[in-house]
Each structure stands twice: as structure tokens, then as C-alpha cells.
Amino acid sequence: MSDKSAQKKKYILETARTVFMEKGYKNVTMKDIVDACDISRGGLYLYFSSTREIFLEVLKLEQQETDDVFEKSIPKEAEPSDILALFLKEQKRELLGKKPELIKASYEFFFEEQNFDKDNILKKQFDSAVLVIQRLIESGVERGEFYCEEPRRTASNIMYVLEGLKIASQTRGITEAAVDREIMYVMQGLIAEE
Amino acid sequence: MSDKSAQKKKYILETARTVFMEKGYKNVTMKDIVDACDISRGGLYLYFSSTREIFLEVLKLEQQETDDVFEKSIPKEAEPSDILALFLKEQKRELLGKKPELIKASYEFFFEEQNFDKDNILKKQFDSAVLVIQRLIESGVERGEFYCEEPRRTASNIMYVLEGLKIASQTRGITEAAVDREIMYVMQGLIAEE
Amino acid sequence: MSDKSAQKKKYILETARTVFMEKGYKNVTMKDIVDACDISRGGLYLYFSSTREIFLEVLKLEQQETDDVFEKSIPKEAEPSDILALFLKEQKRELLGKKPELIKASYEFFFEEQNFDKDNILKKQFDSAVLVIQRLIESGVERGEFYCEEPRRTASNIMYVLEGLKIASQTRGITEAAVDREIMYVMQGLIAEE
Amino acid sequence: MSDKSAQKKKYILETARTVFMEKGYKNVTMKDIVDACDISRGGLYLYFSSTREIFLEVLKLEQQETDDVFEKSIPKEAEPSDILALFLKEQKRELLGKKPELIKASYEFFFEEQNFDKDNILKKQFDSAVLVIQRLIESGVERGEFYCEEPRRTASNIMYVLEGLKIASQTRGITEAAVDREIMYVMQGLIAEE
DNA sequence: CATGAATGAGAGTTCATTCAT
DNA sequence: GATGAATGAACTCTCATTCAT
Numbered sequence: 001m002s003d004k005s006a007q008k009k010k011y012i013l014e015t016a017r018t019v020f021m022e023k024g025y026k027n028v029t030m031k032d033i034v035d036a037c038d039i040s041r042g043g044l045y046l047y048f049s050s051t052r053e054i055f056l057e058v059l060k061l062e063q064q065e066t067d068d069v070f071e072k073s074i075p076k077e078a079e080p081s082d083i084l085a086l087f088l089k090e091q092k093r094e095l096l097g098k099k100p101e102l103i104k105a106s107y108e109f110f111f112e113e114q115n116f117d118k119d120n121i122l123k124k125q126f127d128s129a130v131l132v133i134q135r136l137i138e139s140g141v142e143r144g145e146f147y148c149e150e151p152r153r154t155a156s157n158i159m160y161v162l163e164g165l166k167i168a169s170q171t172r173g174i175t176e177a178a179v180d181r182e183i184m185y186v187m188q189g190l191i192a193e194e
Numbered sequence: 195m196s197d198k199s200a201q202k203k204k205y206i207l208e209t210a211r212t213v214f215m216e217k218g219y220k221n222v223t224m225k226d227i228v229d230a231c232d233i234s235r236g237g238l239y240l241y242f243s244s245t246r247e248i249f250l251e252v253l254k255l256e257q258q259e260t261d262d263v264f265e266k267s268i269p270k271e272a273e274p275s276d277i278l279a280l281f282l283k284e285q286k287r288e289l290l291g292k293k294p295e296l297i298k299a300s301y302e303f304f305f306e307e308q309n310f311d312k313d314n315i316l317k318k319q320f321d322s323a324v325l326v327i328q329r330l331i332e333s334g335v336e337r338g339e340f341y342c343e344e345p346r347r348t349a350s351n352i353m354y355v356l357e358g359l360k361i362a363s364q365t366r367g368i369t370e371a372a373v374d375r376e377i378m379y380v381m382q383g384l385i386a387e388e
Numbered sequence: 389m390s391d392k393s394a395q396k397k398k399y400i401l402e403t404a405r406t407v408f409m410e411k412g413y414k415n416v417t418m419k420d421i422v423d424a425c426d427i428s429r430g431g432l433y434l435y436f437s438s439t440r441e442i443f444l445e446v447l448k449l450e451q452q453e454t455d456d457v458f459e460k461s462i463p464k465e466a467e468p469s470d471i472l473a474l475f476l477k478e479q480k481r482e483l484l485g486k487k488p489e490l491i492k493a494s495y496e497f498f499f500e501e502q503n504f505d506k507d508n509i510l511k512k513q514f515d516s517a518v519l520v521i522q523r524l525i526e527s528g529v530e531r532g533e534f535y536c537e538e539p540r541r542t543a544s545n546i547m548y549v550l551e552g553l554k555i556a557s558q559t560r561g562i563t564e565a566a567v568d569r570e571i572m573y574v575m576q577g578l579i580a581e582e
Numbered sequence: 583m584s585d586k587s588a589q590k591k592k593y594i595l596e597t598a599r600t601v602f603m604e605k606g607y608k609n610v611t612m613k614d615i616v617d618a619c620d621i622s623r624g625g626l627y628l629y630f631s632s633t634r635e636i637f638l639e640v641l642k643l644e645q646q647e648t649d650d651v652f653e654k655s656i657p658k659e660a661e662p663s664d665i666l667a668l669f670l671k672e673q674k675r676e677l678l679g680k681k682p683e684l685i686k687a688s689y690e691f692f693f694e695e696q697n698f699d700k701d702n703i704l705k706k707q708f709d710s711a712v713l714v715i716q717r718l719i720e721s722g723v724e725r726g727e728f729y730c731e732e733p734r735r736t737a738s739n740i741m742y743v744l745e746g747l748k749i750a751s752q753t754r755g756i757t758e759a760a761v762d763r764e765i766m767y768v769m770q771g772l773i774a775e776e
Numbered sequence: 777c778a779t780g781a782a783t784g785a786g787a788g789t790t791c792a793t794t795c796a797t
Numbered sequence: 798g799a800t801g802a803a804t805g806a807a808c809t810c811t812c813a814t815t816c817a818t
């Protein structure tokens with residue numbers, strides 16, 4: 001039972017995820033999810049009691065999966081510059097909307113939440129991404145691939161630019177060229193200076 | 195009459211503005227504005243027919259006022275570096291929430307709108323800000339205050355970082371120190387390199 | 389003043405008439421009439437206090453004008469059969485919608501009213517039309533143009549058929565051919581039998 | 583469940599029917615029906631989403647029941663003249679308001695609809711009634727009960743007279759005597775002529 | 777567990793009607 | 798007289814949430 005129950009819960013979360021991707025966060029009603037999941041109104045309430053709760057769990061699931069993918073998809077022995085390029089390429093795909101994502105829904109959700117604690121998922125994701133990039137830069141510097149005096153600050157700068165690009169893409173649209181330009185600029189700062 | 199009417203319209207917009215600042219965009223109902231303005235249900239509809247319409251006009255008003263402030267507050271004969279510093283300081287105040295703003299409501303609004311045309315206000319504001327900064331950098335370079343090879347790209351980079359900081363401040367909170375660090379980093383890039 | 393006032397009243401009634409023709413009775417609001425007349429909301433209330441009152445006066449005006457037209461348009465020395473034919477032709481035009489009319493609005497109004505007294509305008513109009521037709525038939529019989537045993541009943545029958553055609557034209561549409569057929573049938577009864 | 587649901591739907595339609603009989607079509611609001619049915623505001627919307635939709639279904643139901651009644655109530659072996667007399671008597675009852683009916687609401691509804699297609703229920707009802715009467719006349723003629731040269735036209739004439747009487751009864755009232763007179767007149771035309 | 781009918785709160789919207797100017 | 802801003806009642810419609818089955 002608990003097994004079946006867990007399975008259904010996961011099914012609901014996966015379905016809800018697509019709903020959030022389509023409609024954002026605030027526009028999604030319990031009814032939307034009920035309809036998408038093709039279950040009964042009451043049925044949904046057995047598992048979740050609000051869209052907020054559902055979205056939180058969707059985010060958690062997302063998090064886990066992202067971590068997994070990260071682990072697996074990075075070739076162990078790749079060059080730091082390649083890994084960074086790969087990461088940026090992935091980010092680009094995401095913010096150009098080539099891969100449907102929860103960006104908009106997440107921002108909407110956290111606008112609502114006003115949760116500025118350490119357990120804020122966006123914060124955690126951001127911080128860990130900064131850390132990863134910092135490490136990449138550092139090892140790149142060691143190998144002579146990169147030139148950088150303050151890896152931590154540069155990493156953080158890169159992440160803020162990415163975040164700026166993300167919000168721009170969601171609120172006013174952004175061209176591929178514009179994204180490329182920003183990424184170039186950032187990479188040049190790391191490589192060109194000798 | 196038309197005078198009184200225009201005055202009331204402005205009063206409504208100003209009141210609505212505070213409501214949007216408090217509650218964002220999607221959470222605001224016509225009733226919220228009616229209550230805040232202390233007018234009758236039907237009364238509001240004499241002036242505006244939806245929260246969307248109201249918000250658009252609030253944005254317009256905001257825009258005008260921002261332009262005016264910009265014009266007046268910049269000392270004519272100041273050094274480019276001072277002006278840039280002033281601008282960044284203003285941005286900092288805004289994104290630290292020391293000056294209540296429409297940031298959140300605006301983003302929410304444009305999430306909803308999906309208006310990626312040239313008349314998108316966010317786009318216009320962003321582009322003109324980039325231009326202003328570019329000019330500042332260029333004249334700073336001329337005077338030997340700044341060092342910068344690609345003023346346009348640097349300006350755009352700065353704006354994306356600011357946008358990233360803004361969204362960070364609204365969705366997970368940000369410390370003054372963090373803001374300072376990012377601004378420092380950006381200014382160093384302009385000044386420190388020789 | 390009273391003169392100017394009377395003029396304005398008439399202007400309102402004439403304008404309102406076109407509104408009723410377009411939208412029927414129940415769909416017309418005081419606002420519709422205010423807009424059409426291009427006067428102020430309060431202004432209309434100086435003259436009339438409800439759409440019902442306005443419609444009643446429109447009907448009265450209509451009545452007067454119809455009477456006048458009737459008087460004038462009928463050639464004094466015409467043959468009864470010609471006059472009847474003329475009358476039926478006019479009715480046909482009206483019910484085929486070639487001349488915009490108040491038919492629908494009137495029916496709607498009297499559905500609402502439930503006024504079954506002698507002062508009911510529809511009743512008066514109907515009765516006087518029956519009388520006119522009866523007279524026509526009688527004088528036609530005298531001249532040997534018509535054959536009819538019960539002029540009164542025949543007249544009444546004709547009017548009910550016309551009324552049936554009217555409501556049919558307003559609720560499900562009716563072809564010119566169908567109208568012609570009914571009129572033919574009626575006229576044949578008067579002429580063909582010898 | 584679906585059974586219970588269908589039952590409730592029928593209950594609503596039957597209750598709504600009485601509301602439409604009392605108040606006509608345009609005067610009926612969803613709230614009126616909600617109140618009459620003693621269900622909740624939202625409850626009604628589970629079954630129907632507008633008074634228009636409800637009225638259409640009421641008409642359908644009405645139609646079915648009328649058909650059934652017609653079938654059953656006509657004695658198989660009756661004389662055509664008796665059947666016609668029976669039919670006219672039924673019509674008389676209806677238009678004298680002895681049997682509460684949807685006449686007014688129907689006309690109001692079709693004023694609104696402006697549906698002049700073949701699927702217009704009033705049109706269908708009218709045409710099929712004409713056909714039935716035509717058949718009755720024809721078989722009456724065969725048996726020597728009636729005399730009639732153009733059964734189709736006579737049938738159509740009868741129906742228009744009935745329609746005229748109906749509208750008269752709803753908009754200005756009509757006496758039983760007047761109805762009798764018209765029916766007499768029509769029947770005489772069929773019988774008296776030899 | 778699961779269903780889906782039912783409820784009722786609350787948002788949107790329109791107008792008749794009033795009233796200070 | 799005339800204006801038109803303002804009011805508030807009345808309707809429509811949608812959902813979160815509950816509960817009998």
C-alpha cells in the first residue's frame with residue numbers, strides 16, 4: 001500500500017510539474033492538477049493539501065534529479081574549461097526555452113514565499129553552483145587554462161549574470177546572440193587575460 | 195471636472211501603486227484597490243477596467259517619474275566614475291528594499307504578459323540603462339578614469355549582474371555585503387586594470 | 389423653456405426608438421439611451437425615469453405617426469381591393485424586415501406588461517385594423533369586388549394570420565414566398581369564390 | 583452516481599421549467615434557478631453553465647414529452663374531424679393559459695437567439711404541426727368529412743392563425759369567445775363549403 | 777483509500793439611481 | 798435645467814475544501 005501510495009504520489013508530482021511548466025505557479029489551481037492527473041478532487045487531497053505543498057515537493061524532486069544528472073553527465077577527466085563551457089551551454093539551452101523548465105514558476109513561487117532562510121532552495125542551488133564554478137576556475141587556473149585573481153568573486157559574478165539573463169528571457173525575451181555575447185564576455189575575462 | 199477627474203485618477207494610481215508594492219501583481223484584486231482607495235466598487239470601474247490596465251498606467255507614471263528624477267539628480271559637471279557610483283548606489287538601495295519598489299510586481303506582470311516586443315517597458319528601461327552606462331564608461335575612458343576595451347559589453351554585463359542581484363533579493367534575500375562585493379568586482383574591472 | 393423642453397423630449401424619444409428597434413425592449417438600458425442621445429445620465433432622468441416609461445411614449449408617438457400616415461397615404465377614391473392589397477403589401481414589407489420596426493420590442497414589452505385592459509395599445513391597434521379591413525371588405529362586397537359572408541370574422545382571421553406571420557418572422561425567420569402564399573390564400577378566399 | 587446525477591439534472595430542469603413559465607426567459611437568472619432548486623450557487627454550475635443552456639434543455643425535454651403525449655392521446659381509430667377538433671381544443675386550453683406553458687419564454691428566447699436555421703425548434707414544431715394537420719385534412723377529404731382544395735395551404739393558414747392567437751393571448755389577453763370564433767371560422771371553411 | 781457532488785466564499789462586472797455642483 | 802461622478806445592489810462565475818458513499 002505504502003508502495004502504491006508512494007508511486008501515485010510520484011505520478012502526481014510528475015504530472016503537476018508539467019502543469020507548472022506550462023502555467024507558472026500562481027495560475028495553477030488544485031483543479032488544474034486534478035484534471036491533468038485525471039484523479040478525483042478528493043483524491044488529490046489525500047496526498048497534498050495545496051498547490052504550495054505540491055510545488056515544494058516538485059522542487060525537491062527536481063533538485064534530486066538535477067544533482068543526479070550533474071554527477072553522471074560530467075566526464076570525470078574533462079578539462080575545467082570544457083566543463084564550464086558545457087555548463088554554460090546547458091544554462092543557455094534552458095534560458096532560451098529550448099528545454100521547458102520551471103524557471104518562471106520558481107520565481108513566482110519564491111516571490112510569494114519570502115523565505116530568506118538557508119533552506120531556500122534557490123539559495124542553495126545558487127550557492128552550490130557558485131561553488132562548483134569556483135572549483136572549476138581554480139583547477140583551471142592551476143592547469144594554466146584560466147587566468148583569474150578572485151575565483152570566488154568571478155564565479156559569483158558569472159552566476160548573477162546568468163540569473164539576469166534568465167529573468168530577462170522570461171520577462172522580455174532574449175536573443176541567442178545576446179546570450180552568446182554575455183557568455184563570451186565572461187569567458188574572455190577568464191581566458192584572454194594573460 | 196476633467197481636472198478633478200484626472201486628479202482622482204492619479205490618486206487611484208498612487209494608491210494602487212502602494213498596493214502593488216505590498217502584494218505584488220497577481221495577488222491584487224480590483225477589490226483590494228477599491229478598499230485601499232476607499233471608493234465604491236463601481237467607482238473604480240469609471241476609471242479603470244482591470245488590474246492589468248491599472249498596473250500598466252502605474253508603470254507609465256513610474257517611468258515618467260524615474261526619468262524626471264534621473265535628469266534632476268545627476269550633477270551636470272560630475273565625474274563619470276562618481277555618476278556611475280551614484281547610479282550603483284541607487285540600485286543598491288532599491289534592491290536592498292530600502293526604498294519600496296515595484297520590482298516584484300513588475301516581474302510578475304511581465305511573466306504574465308509574455309510581451310517580447312520593443313514596447314516592453316522592462317526592455318526599454320534595460321536598454322536605455324545600458325546605453326547610459328556605456329556613455330559613462332566611454333567618457334570615463336576618455337578622461338583616463340576608466341580602463342575598458344568594450345564599453346558596450348561591459349555596460350550590458352553590469353546591467354545583467356544588477357538584474358541578477360535584483361531577482362536574488364526578491365526570491366531569496368541578499369545581504370548588503372553581497373551586493374557590495376558584486377559592485378566592487380564590477381568597478382574593479384573598470385578601474386584596477388591598467 | 390417648455391418649448392425647448394418638449395423638443396428635447398421628442399429628440400430623446402426618436403433616438404430611443406432607433407435603440408429599441410436595434411436591441412429590442414429588455415436589452416435596452418438607460419445607459420444605452422443616454423449614450424445614443426449623447427446626453428448626461430442625470431439629464432435623461434429629468435425627462436424619463438425608466439426604459440418602460442420611454443418605451444410607452446415611443447409607442448404613443450409611433451401610434452400617432454402611423455395614424456397620420458394611414459390617413460394621408462390612402463388614395464381617397466381607390467378601390468377597396470387595391471387598398472387592401474396595399475395594406476397587405478405594407479405589412480409584408482414590415483414583417484420581412486425591409487423596414488426596421490419595433491415589432492420585437494413591442495412584443496417583448498407586452499410580454500412583460502401583462503396589461504390586458506382596453507388601453508393596451510396592441511389591442512387597440514389590432515381592433516382598429518380589424519375594423520378597417522372589415523369596412524374595406526364590406527365596401528368591396530357592395531361593389532362586387534369581393535365575396536364574403538362574414539366580413540368581421542374574415543377581417544379578424546386576416547389579422548391573426550398577419551400576427552402569426554409577424555411572430556414567425558421574428559423567431560424563426562420566414563421567406564418572402566411563405567408570406568406571399570399566406571396572403572394569396574387569404575385574398576383568394578375573398579375573390580375567387582363566386 | 584451517473585444515475586443520481588441524471589436524476590438531479592432532470593429535477594433541475596423541471597424546477598427551472600416552472601421558473602421560466604412564471605418569469606419568462608430573459609428575467610430568469612441563474613440565482614432564480616438556484617433558489618428555486620434549493621441548491622448552492624456553485625452546485626447549479628456543475629450541471630449547467632447558463633440560463634440559455636438550461637432553457638434549451640427544458641425545450642428539448644418539453645419536445646419529447648409533447649411527442650409522447652401526442653402519440654398516446656390520439657385514439658387510433660378516431661375520425662379526422664374529431665382529431666382536428668381535439669387538437670384545436672388542446673391549443674385553446676394552452677393559449678387561454680389553462681395549462682401553464684412556456685409560450686412566452688419560448689418567444690423571448692427565440693427573439694434573442696436569431697436562429698433562423700432548420701434546427702430552430704419553433705420552426706420544426708410549426709412545420710410538423712402543419713404536416714399533421716394537412717394529413718388530417720386530406721384523410722378528412724377522402725372520407726368526405728371535409729371539403730378543401732389546398733390542404734397544405736389551409737393547414738398552414740390554420741397554424742398561423744393559432745400562432746396569432748397565441749401571441750395575442752400573451753400580449754393583450756384574449757377571451758374564450760374570441761378563440762372560439764376563430765376556430766369556428768377555420769372549421770367552417772373546411773366543413774360548410776360543399 | 778477513492779470518488780465526485782455539494783457548498784459557499786469571494787472576485788469580476790454592470791447599471792439604475794442619486795446628488796453636489 | 799444639466800452634468801457626470803459616485804454608490805451599491807445584483808449577477809455571473811470559479812475554486813478550495815469537505816463529506817457521504
